[in-house]
Amino acid sequence: MIRNPILPGFNPDPSICRVGDDYYIATSTFEWFPGVQIHHSRDLANWRLVARPLNRALQLDMRGAPDSCGVWAPDLSHDGERFWLIYTDVKRYGRTTVGGASGASLRDFHNYLVTCEQVDGDWSDPVALNSSGFDPALFHDEDGRKYLINQLWDHRPGQSRFAGIVLQEYSHAGQRLIGERVNIFPGTPLGLTEAPHLYKRNGWYHLLVAEGGTGWNHAVTMARSRNLHGPYELHPHAQILSSRTRPDAPLQRAGHADLVETPDGQTFMAYLCGRPLPNRGRCILGRETAIQPVIWEDDWLYTEDRVGMPVLEAPALPIPASPPRETEARYDFDGAELPRDLQWLRTPEPDRIFSLAARPGHLRLHGRETIGSLFTQALVARRQQDFCYSASCAMEFAPEHFQQAAGLVAYYNGSKFHYLHVSHDETIGRHVRVMSALPDSPQADAFTAPIAIPDGRIELRVEVDFERLRFAFRLGAGDWTWLPEQFDASILSDEATQPGLPNFTGAFVGMACQDMAGTGRPADFDWFAYRERAYRADPTRD
Structure with a gap:
């Protein structure tokens, strides 16, 4: 059918x-x-x-x-x-x-x-x-x-x-x-x-x-x-x-x-x-x-x-069926080309924003402009194709100051996203937090409180169930740490907007890296995974 x-x-x-x-x-x-x-x-x-x-x-x-x-x-x-x-x-x-x-x-x-x-x-x-x-x-x-x-x-x-x-x-x-x-x-x-x-x-x-x-x-x-x-x-x-x-x-x-x-x-x-x-x-x-x-x-x-x-x-045509769409994908970045499901924004010069050769087996994102940039931003993502899904990645990133950030993003455009990212500041050091761009709120940009983390590899995770979005992270093979906030996934839609702006695309989930100081600090992603799944009343209970 x-x-x-x-x-x-x-x-x-x-x-x-x-x-x-x-x-x-x-x-x-x-x-x-x-x-x-x-x-x-x-x-x-x-x-x-x-x-x-x-x-x-x-x-x-x-x-x-x-x-x-x-x-x-x-x-x-x-x-x-x-x-x-x-x-x-x-x-x-x-x-x-x-x-x-x-x-x-x-x-x-x-x-x-x-x-x-x-x-x-x-x-x-x-x-x-x-x-x-x-x-x-x-x-x-x-x-x-x-x-x-x-x-x-x-x-x-x-x-x-x-x-x-x-x-x-x-x-x-x-x-x-x-x-x-x-x-x-x-x-x-x-x-x-x-x-x-x-x-x-x-x-x-x-x-x-x-x-x-x-x-x-x-x-x-x-x-x-x-x-x-x-x-x-x-x-x-x-x-x-x-x-x-x-x-x-x-x-x-x-x-x-x-x-x-x-x-x-x-x-x-x-x-x-x-x-x-x-x-x-x-x-x-x-x-x-x-x-x-x-x-x-x-x-x-x-x-x-x-x-x-x-x-x-x-009814479908009465011939041998074509293979069905895959509902689960894991990208290990072992090849010479970016997996076909993944895209980036605007630029025809991908070597400026990512590399699969700089560190074999990894996707290296070069820190570039802000996550809302219309020119050169390092964001590689795939489409959200399901109302309920899980996505995660493993990342190594050593920021030196607050203008450098990298992580996992649920993204519609430069004014609509939820971004779980790692950064650094002079007070708390290396930390993880969420930045949200909210199109239908008096507060255009919202930040959660930073959570201090040690240096080293980190895994980031997002769970979406219809309009509810939750983030988690872990270091090493330990348990997931769930952020207490629940985020509104419905802003990642055409309908959530200010009057007069074009909104014709759809929600993506993927990896991003910024260096707003212009020094190109990179983040290395070992893998990225996406999986369609059934609805969960509480995604924090696996």
Whole structure:
């Protein structure tokens, strides 16, 4: 069975394509490097991460990009010869103050194209396409011509920022857009029209877009036309998938969809969704990817229940199953490359922030900028993919003063995290404590009392059960020392924020190191482990 979400934990904006019997989904990575995640499956139920194609500076450099900017909404397609990947690199989301009022009218969206014959190969240098809006996609028409479509951004006062969907032809020979751009779809009254995809079926051009924003009002809207440039006739139901009228649905925020057809002609829709916490209503796992079968009637698309609801389960393809997702991982850092589950922030120069060769069998993080830096911070982490999990690491770190710190962090962005770290000061010496960045509290930064510890190796541990987070540490093989405080894990979500700031990613857990004196004091991590588990009423009782 397909059990949704198929890509749990911060895998939004899915773009799906099929090559023979193989299916691929590309999802957004925002400020996390390398850019774009591509998963592979043969049964549509079980998926494996196979590539992060944007992995060098010429393709992607996000240093200075604000939180939740960077890579938005990749579009993955295949024309029978090669893969085509279109993506947006967002440089400015915009939160300015003019005359005492906040606004976000001016934004920078740069759209690029890369190609590769193998999905896990060396992708090409990027071709700059345009900067007129975000969520670009490439449509391959039956006559071999190609067209770029994207959301059009309008910064002018009194205008809708989401000004419709524009289409323009792309010349592969010239590696540029040609002809005039045409606004083919203005959207519906639901508004916030974005994430376009085009398909050709039975002589109809079918346009799929997302509307309603990426929160609780999210939806998939459909329209069609006999002519590529329109006009486009709206679907009889307008929105063909949404949870916005069903607050009781387990999958919320459903929208931003893409279609794929199996060899026998069955159609599936991949889309993003969110799973709210039962008690707090916040989606600490971020925006995830789900998939379900859909049906065609009179050349219109419908969900199987005809009411447009996302489903938790659906039949998988009747072929040998792909391997299921691993729910437990331990990283011993014995190889020459960072394990694929792990990512870092923004910089295309990883040698500046970590090394697997400086001390064999260890991940060395070089102390760099603050944990909220938009440029060069040494933070290596993996996605939180479960409501309840355990994570831990073993670290050696000898700080000399209070500007040096390293440890284990549960992280959403620079303004939302809980950080169990080791540091040093002139009064207490080497110590461990927690720093929390709180987005919905008058106290932006909060610290627990420092606990003095001797020199030497230390193990750090975090336990998360829905909205509850607890930290512990131990030295040697002794018992765990649990910090008395209980922390709010629900702040690691899109919903916990201040107005006007972008929040589109998800929670991570990992390792970090800072040297705010600029001397690069390193921390060595022997291993890092993550394990999905059942709920525990008291995680301190193993």
